Amino acid sequence: MTEAKASLIDKMLESGAVLFGHFVLSSGKESDYYINVKKVVTDPEALETIAELIRALTGEKGIVFDRVAGPELGAVPIATAVSLRTRKPLVIVRKKPKGHGTGSQVEGDIEEGDKILLVEDVTTTGGSVLRAAEVLESLGARIAAIAVVVDREEGAEERITSKGYAFLPIIRVSEILERKETVKGQESD
Template identity: 30%
Template sequence: MQEIKNIDIFSKVLYDTGSIKVGKFLLASGKSSSIYIDMRKLLGNADGFKMIGNLLSQKVNELSKHEKLDVIAGVATGGIPWASIIAYLNSIPMAYIRQPKGHGTDSKVEGADVSNKYVLIVDDVSTTGGSIINSINTIKMQKGIVKSSLVIVDRGEGAIENLKKEGVDLHYLFSLKDILNSLLNQKLIDVGIYNSIIFELYGD
């Protein structure tokens, strides 16, 4: 019952903050889509930010019972605020992965040292998993160890399978399909839009 409540609250917050949009969008994966989730907008909603931060922290607590987690690493830029709140709430060192700027230390990994450490990669949304895989490779170049990754929303478009090929598990709070179902049940989107998006994404 609690999981259903969380998805409905989350979906409503996405809708109210304009974090979920219907139209024509080009995703970071290179795919085009009729639906886009902009988690950066959620940062401007204190209640939503707090809710997701707490849920992510709880998820990491569960993961830490089964595997070693030495560093929380955010994928720039979408994963950084969420990695920050997880690291703070769970008292785990934080790092973030970015593109080198060509000046200063020109480091690809900032923050905590990841060498010989078990690193949890954090991003906001996963589609094909490309950004996370790039981050995994960067961490490995720094001699870090990655067994798991965590996102708020998985779109269900191959990320789980692609990361599994890299030997990395993808954990998530909500699936896009569950979000769409919740929006439909709350009458926040009509059935025509729902059906067209579901068909585009999953073919059913």
């Protein structure tokens, strides 16, 4: 594990971005832990680390993209930071088309054939990010890859890759839980 990734996980644990208890997720699944990446993306240093980890991972995997997109709300700051880091234009995907003005579901320009790096904060089943991918593709874009800050390892990877998309998780939930146990063990020594 890189130092930047370990530092980000520590920041998530310290900030209360990882909570334990009983939670119902946006997928409808129940869980004994909740990951609120929004808690860390409000910290400029953590957000910068996330953007750099995504930039580095796309470079390492040879992912070429023209634009960075994120579905509202949780992924917007992440997509913005990655856009700034990579100097690629930003696209925001709304959950539903606007009820006024142009009625658009997307903010930002997309040209036919644009390769999009789609980013998400957390994936469980992948449903939300796949809906965003469909919206972008309906406008003529192609998804270069889907990058996620935390994969809960509950089927998103399989579902996303089965659609033919490259899946780039920065952190897997097993790494967070392992790091939590390591830190807990060091504190009790």
